[in-house]
Each structure stands twice: as C-alpha cells, then as structure tokens.
Amino acid sequence: MKPALFLVALIALVALLVPPLLPYDHISIDWDSVRVGLFSDGHLLGTDDLGRDRLARLLVGTRVTLSVALAAALVALVIGVAWGAIAGWVGGRVDEAMMRIVDGLYALPFMFVVILLMVVFGRSILLVFLGIGFVEWLTMARVVRGQVIALKQRPFILAAEAAGSPARATLWRHILPNVAGVAVAYLMLTVPHVVMIESFLSFLGLGVQEPLTSLGILVNEGAEEMDMNPAALLLPGGVLVLLIASLTVAGERFRDRLADAAK
Amino acid sequence: MGRLISRRLLTAIPTLLAIIILSFVLMRVAPGGPFDGERPLAPEVRAALEAAYGLDKSLPEQVWLYLTRLAQGDFGPSMVYRDFTVGGLIAEALPVSLLIGGCALVLASLLGISTGLWAALRAGKWQDEVLMLGATLLTALPTFVTGPLLALIFGLWLGWLPVSGQNDGWNWLVLPVIALALPVTGAVAKLARAGLAGELGSDHIRAARARGIAPLTILRRHALRPALVPVASYLGPAAAALLTGAVVIETVFGLPGLGRYFVQGALNRDYPLVLGVVTLYAGLIILFNLFADLIYGWLDPRMREG
Numbered sequence: 001m002k003p004a005l006f007l008v009a010l011i012a013l014v015a016l017l018v019p020p021l022l023p024y025d026h027i028s029i030d031w032d033s034v035r036v037g038l039f040s041d042g043h044l045l046g047t048d049d050l051g052r053d054r055l056a057r058l059l060v061g062t063r064v065t066l067s068v069a070l071a072a073a074l075v076a077l078v079i080g081v082a083w084g085a086i087a088g089w090v091g092g093r094v095d096e097a098m099m100r101i102v103d104g105l106y107a108l109p110f111m112f113v114v115i116l117l118m119v120v121f122g123r124s125i126l127l128v129f130l131g132i133g134f135v136e137w138l139t140m141a142r143v144v145r146g147q148v149i150a151l152k153q154r155p156f157i158l159a160a161e162a163a164g165s166p167a168r169a170t171l172w173r174h175i176l177p178n179v180a181g182v183a184v185a186y187l188m189l190t191v192p193h194v195v196m197i198e199s200f201l202s203f204l205g206l207g208v209q210e211p212l213t214s215l216g217i218l219v220n221e222g223a224e225e226m227d228m229n230p231a232a233l234l235l236p237g238g239v240l241v242l243l244i245a246s247l248t249v250a251g252e253r254f255r256d257r258l259a260d261a262a263k
Numbered sequence: 264m265g266r267l268i269s270r271r272l273l274t275a276i277p278t279l280l281a282i283i284i285l286s287f288v289l290m291r292v293a294p295g296g297p298f299d300g301e302r303p304l305a306p307e308v309r310a311a312l313e314a315a316y317g318l319d320k321s322l323p324e325q326v327w328l329y330l331t332r333l334a335q336g337d338f339g340p341s342m343v344y345r346d347f348t349v350g351g352l353i354a355e356a357l358p359v360s361l362l363i364g365g366c367a368l369v370l371a372s373l374l375g376i377s378t379g380l381w382a383a384l385r386a387g388k389w390q391d392e393v394l395m396l397g398a399t400l401l402t403a404l405p406t407f408v409t410g411p412l413l414a415l416i417f418g419l420w421l422g423w424l425p426v427s428g429q430n431d432g433w434n435w436l437v438l439p440v441i442a443l444a445l446p447v448t449g450a451v452a453k454l455a456r457a458g459l460a461g462e463l464g465s466d467h468i469r470a471a472r473a474r475g476i477a478p479l480t481i482l483r484r485h486a487l488r489p490a491l492v493p494v495a496s497y498l499g500p501a502a503a504a505l506l507t508g509a510v511v512i513e514t515v516f517g518l519p520g521l522g523r524y525f526v527q528g529a530l531n532r533d534y535p536l537v538l539g540v541v542t543l544y545a546g547l548i549i550l551f552n553l554f555a556d557l558i559y560g561w562l563d564p565r566m567r568e569g
Contacts, residue, residue, distance in 0.1 A: 104278055111507040112525065112541050113282075116289045119529040196405055203407040203511065204526055216407070223411035223515065227419050237408040245403035252399070 004250040011243060015062035024053035026060040027211045045235065048221065054232070061213040062239055068129045068208070069194040075133025076194075077187050080140025085179065087141070088148030089171060099145065102138050111135075114197070118206040128207050132197050140186050147179050181258050188251030192244040199240055215240045267560070268553065275549045280330075282545045283538065287326050290534050297342035297532045316342055329538070338542075339535040343528070349539040352524060357543070359429070360520035363512065364505045366440045371447035371501070376494060378448075379455025383490070384482075386460045395456060401449025406508040410442040410515035427517040439516045443508050447501050454497050459490035488562050495562055498555035503548050 019025070029050055045054035087098040117131045151157060152175075160170050195215075201207030202216025210217070215236050222233030298304060298312055313319050317328055332339060338349035375398075382394040417438060418426030425435050462468060463486060471481045510522030521540055528536035 104281075111503070111510075112544060113285065113289075115526070115529060116286055116537070116541075192403065199405060200407060200507075200511065204514070206526075219408055219411070223407075226411055226415045230415060233408075233411055233415065237412065240405065241400075241403050241408060244405070245400050248403055249396075249399055 004246040004253070007246040008243065008250065011062060011239065012066055015059045015066065019056055019059045019063070022053065022056050022059075024056050026052060026056040026213060028052070045231070046229075048232070049225070054235075057213050057218060058235055058239065061215045061218045061236060062243075064125075064208055064212055065195055065198055065202075065215045065240070066243070068125065068132075068198045068214070069191050072129035072132040072136065072194045072198070073187055073190040075130060076136035076140055076190050077183060079133065080137035080186075081144050081176075081179065081183055083137065084141040084144030084146075085148050085171065085176065088145040088152070089167075089175065091149070091152075095145070099142075102141055106138055111197070111200075114201065115204070115206060118201060125208055125212065128198060128201065129194075132194050135197075136190050136194060140183065140190065143182055143186050144179055147182050148175055151175055151178055182255075185251060185255040185258055188247065188254055192247035192251070195240070195244055195247070215243075267556070271549075271553045271556070275546075275553075278549060279542065279545055283330070283333075283542055284326060286538055286541045287329065287534075288322070290532070290537060291322060291325075297534065299532070316340070329535075333542070338539040341533055341536050343531045343533040343536070349535045352536065353521065353539055353543060356519055356521045356524055359518055360506075360509055360513070360522065363436065363439050363443060363518070363520065364502075364509055366436060367443035367447065367505055367508075368501065370440060371444040371451055372494075374444070375448040375451025376455045376491070379452040379457075379494075380459050380487075380490070382452070382456045383459035383463065386456075386463070391456075395453065398449040398452040398456075402446050402453070404445050404449075405511075406442050406446070407511045407515065409445055410439070410512055413438045413442050414515065429518060435516075435518075439512045439518065442515075443505060443512050446508070447504060450497060450501070450504075451494055454493040455491065458493040459486060462486045462490040492559065492562050495555055495558040498558065499548065499552040502551035506544055506547065 029052060045058065047053055048057070083098060083102070087095045114131045114135055117127065157170060157174055160174050165173070198207055199214060199216030199219065202214045203220045205220070207216060208214040218236035219233065219240065222229075222236055226233040297316075298309060304312070310319070317325055320328070329339065336350070338353065341347045341349050341352060344352065378394055378398070382391045382398075385391045385394075414426040417424045424437050426438070429435050468481060468486055471485050472478075476485075506522075509520060510526060512518070513520040513522040514526065521543070524536055525540040525544075527533070528540065
C-alpha cells in the first residue's frame with residue numbers, strides 16, 4: 001500500500017506544483033517552435049501541432065483528471081453513504097425498497113446514460129463529475145448498508161439506546177464513525193474507476209473540453225499522431241495507467257487490511 | 264429453473280421500459296435536433312420532416328408510439344442515415360460487435376480463470392504475488408490506451424496485423440479482441456484466485472484431504488465449482504464492460520459495430536438510432552445477468568431459486 005500511495009502522491013504533487021514553474025502554460029502557443037520533438041527549444045517534451053508545450057499539457061491534464069475523479073468520487077461517497085446508512089438503519093420495507101432500486105440500477109448500461117447526459121447538457125466539467133458520481137454510488141451504498149446492519153447488532157449500540165441516546169445522535173456519533181473506514185476504502189477504489197470513466201468520456205470527445213485538457217484528451221490526440229511521435233501516446237497513457245494501477249492497489253490493500261482487522 | 268427464467272424475463276420489462284423512457288426524455292430535452300445542418304431548412308420543409316417522423320406530437324404521445332412500434336419489433340427509421348431503418352443498421356452492426364465481444368469474453372474467461380487458479384495453488388509464493396500484481400495492472404489498462412498502443416506496436420512497427428477495418432480473413436480480429444479482453448482477464452484472474460484460495464482453506468476440503476483423496480481429484484471434484492462462484496457473479500458486469508469497451512475499440516480500429524453508431528447517433532441527435540442501440544444494450548445486459556444467475560445456480564445449488 002505504501003509505495004502505491006507514495007506514487008499517487010508524487011504524481012499529484014508534481015501535477016499540482018510544477019506547472020506554475022514552467023516557462024510555458026498549457027494553452028499559449030509558441031509560434032517559433034510548432035511541433036518540435038523532445039528536449040528542443042526549451043520544451044522538455046516538445047510541442048504539439050498547435051505549438052503548445054507538451055509537458056505543461058501533460059501536467060495540467062493530470063491535474064484535471066485527478067480533480068474530476070476526486071470530486072466525482074466525493075459525490076458518490078455522499079450519495080452512497082447516505083443511501084446505505086438510511087437503508088441499513090431503518091431496515092424493513094424501506095431497506096427492501098431502497099436496495100431493490102440499487103439492484104435495478106446495477107442492471108442498467110450506465111455508461112450509455114452518462115454518454116447521453118454529456119451529449120444533452122453541453123459537456124460542462126461540473127456535469128462530468130456530477131454525472132459520474134451519480135453512477136458510481138451503488139457499490140458504496142451496498143457496502144455501507146451491510147456495515148450499518150452489522151453494527152446495529154453490536155452491544156455498544158444497544159447500550160447507547162438504553163442510555164437514552166436519540167436515534168439521530170446514535171447514527172451520527174456511533175454508527176457513521178464506524179462506517180468511515182470502509183467508506184474510505186471504497187472511496188479509494190472509486191477514484192481509479194472514475195479516472196477511467198472520465199478519460200473514456202474525454203477520449204470520445206464527450207468529457208472535458210478544450211482549452212482545458214485531460215489525460216483522456218491527450219491519449220486521443222496522441223493516438224492520432226502515434227506513427228510520427230509515439231511519445232505523444234505513451235506519456236499520457238503511461239501516466240494514466242500508473243495512476244489507475246497504483247490507486248487500485250492502494251485501495252485494495254487498505255480494504256483487505258480493514259477486513260483482516262475486523263476478523 | 265423455468266420459473267426463474269420466466270420471472271426474470273418479466274421483471275426485465277419494467278427495467279427496459281424505464282431505460283427507454285429515460286433515454287427518450289433525455290434526448291428530447293437536449294438542445295439541437297437531427298435536422299440542424301449547416302444551412303437552415305425552410306420552415307415548411309422542416310415542419311413536413313418533423314411531421315413525417317412524428318416529432319410534432321406531444322412527448323408522451325411520441326413515447327407511446329415508439330413503444331407500440333417497438334413491441335412489434337420495429338425500431339423505426341434512422342433520422343440521419345436517410346433511407347435506412349434502425350433495425351437494418353443494427354442488424355448489420357450487431358454481428359460485428361457480438362463477434363468481437365464474444366471472442367474477448369471467451370479469451371478473458373479462459374486466460375483469467377486458468378491464471379487465477381494457478382495463482383491460488385501457489386498462494387503466498389512469489390508466483391502468486393507476481394501474477395496478482397500483473398492482474399491488477401491489467402485491470403488498470405483502459406481500452407483506449409491499449410488499443411492504439413497495440414495498433415502501434417503490432418500494426419505499424421512490426422507490420423504483423425492490420426490496424427483498421429475488416430478484411431476477408433480473421434486477423435483483423437486479433438488486436439481489437441486482445442485490447443478488449445485484457446482488463447476483463449485481470450478482473451477474472453483476481454476473482455478466480457480469491458475464490459479458489461478461500462475454498463482451499465475451507466473445512467470440506469480439509470476433510471477431503473484427511474480422507475486421503477488425491478490433490479488433483481479434490482481440486483476437480485470438490486474445490487473447482489464453488490471457487491468459480493465469484494467469477495460467475497462477475498459475468499454481468501463483465502458483459503457491460505465489454506460493451507462499453509467495444510465503443511472505444513470500434514472507434515480506434517474503425518470497425519462498423521454498434522458502439523460507433525451509438526456515439527455518432529448521440530452526436531447527430533439521431534433519436535431512433537440511439538434509442539434502438541440503448542434498448543439493445545440494456546436487453547443484452549439483462550440477458551447476461553440472467554445467464555450469470557443460471558451459472559451461479561449450477562455452481563452453487565444453495566443459490567437456486569431463492
């Protein structure tokens with residue numbers, strides 16, 4: 001878990017801190033050196049066919065992809081925890097109905113609904129993460145519900161109730177803090193998933209729009225000129241794969257550790 | 264089993280209706296329409312076109328009209344590809360998509376299950392660690408990265424395989440299928456490993472060992488079936504992943520499948536085409552979930568008919 005998290009932190013820090021230090025930003029055009037190769041004219045990774053600095057675009061794209069993913073995962077976290085906690089806490093018919101809805105939604109080809117949403121509502125970046133967040137909360141809701149049901153039967157909850165703690169206080173003070181670990185583990189697993197969806201949409205031209213850029217857009221651009229300049233595909237693709245892989249490894253290790261601790 | 268199938272098919276109807284109505288409404292509230300072109304049409308022409316496609320009616324009326332036609336197997340005409348029906352376009356594109364998706368599913372299952380089982384038998388050893396790290400890496404490979412990359416290496420640099428379009432042979436299939444199968448292979452391998460590793464530690468396996476049954480027989484007769492339960496439950500999501508992955512793969516490799524029609528149709532506001540493809544996808548995914556449940560019941564009799 002540690003090396004994976006370290007890698008993610010490193011990528012995030014570089015993407016966040018380095019762009020202001022570069023002599024070029026991700027949109028300005030260097031007319032004197034359009035489409036130059038690596039290490040030329042002060043552009044470490046060269047420039048694209050519009051003369052924009054590739055390094056700046058790569059870093060800004062990474063930043064955009066990461067922030068969209070984090071925001072969408074937070075949307076999923078809020079909806080999922082609220083839905084799962086209510087269903088697990090209230091129980092009975094309400095639980096049954098709420099979980100049926102989750103089962104039903106699982107069966108839908110959601111990617112297609114998100115694609116439709118993007119086409120319909122003009123592809124704003126806000127909508128990208130709201131839309132993805134609305135799709136990704138289902139697993140979170142299931143996991144949180146299971147956890148809440150397990151917690152409800154524990155003696156300390158009974159003790160709290162016996163001591164006269166109102167339901168709302170029990171939920172806030174005793175249940176939710178104990179759900180937090182699992183929720184964070186699944187949040188960590190949601191982020192790489194969202195990274196994948198965001199870049200998928202951007203690759204199809206339905207996600208983030210120019211002049212902003214994202215790893216998906218850069219991969220798409222890179223794929224078009226890969227025969228002339230393979231680095232244009234390999235660099236953003238490599239960063240993307242590295243990000244998704246290390247986020248997944250970190251999330252899985254964290255989840256397994258929690259499961260072991262629970263035993 | 265017959266009861267399970269008929270019940271599941273019945274509950275699929277409201278799900279399908281929900282997704283059709285949702286997509287219908289989403290498409291219609293979108294700004295722009297199928298007849299927006301470079302040159303604005305004369306108002307009379309536009310009105311006539313809209314009347315011909317039933318766009319002048321109220322939204323509920325349009326939905327009802329669409330559903331009654333759909334019930335008779337008529338997907339309606341395409342609004343952008345003139346003179347083509349959506350049914351005709353789908354009939355042309357579906358075999359391509361099914362061929363790619365089917366091959367990828369078979370490849371991913373075979374490769375994933377065998378790798379996962381082998382890793383479970385080596386649980387805790389370095390082979391297990393390496394294979395599982397590899398499987399995680401595979402799941403992290405988006406099709407839109409591997410697709411172009413494979414095309415670059417095996418198509419452009421080595422020149423072994425064609426990079427775009429179909430041909431009379433079979434070799435056009437290789438790269439799209441591999442790119443599509445890779446992430447699913449990783450996921451299947453992880454699930455198969457977790458399934459068998461958990462099973463090998465269970466009491467009935469220990470009992471079988473204590474009775475002196477040969478390890479291979481234990482694996483084949485006692486451990487394998489329950490170990491594959493997690494893999495079976497992944498079949499539904501895998502089908503969904505393959506269908507969405509196919510959208511990218513068909514774009515990257517220039518193949519005339521359903522995914523391209525879907526994206527093009529959504530961008531062109533070709534309402535009937537998008538609706539038709541979405542309906543078909545939803546139906547396929549529902550069928551796959553049913554199929555997964557049947558396999559599930561076969562693997563684990565306790566799961567039958569709950």
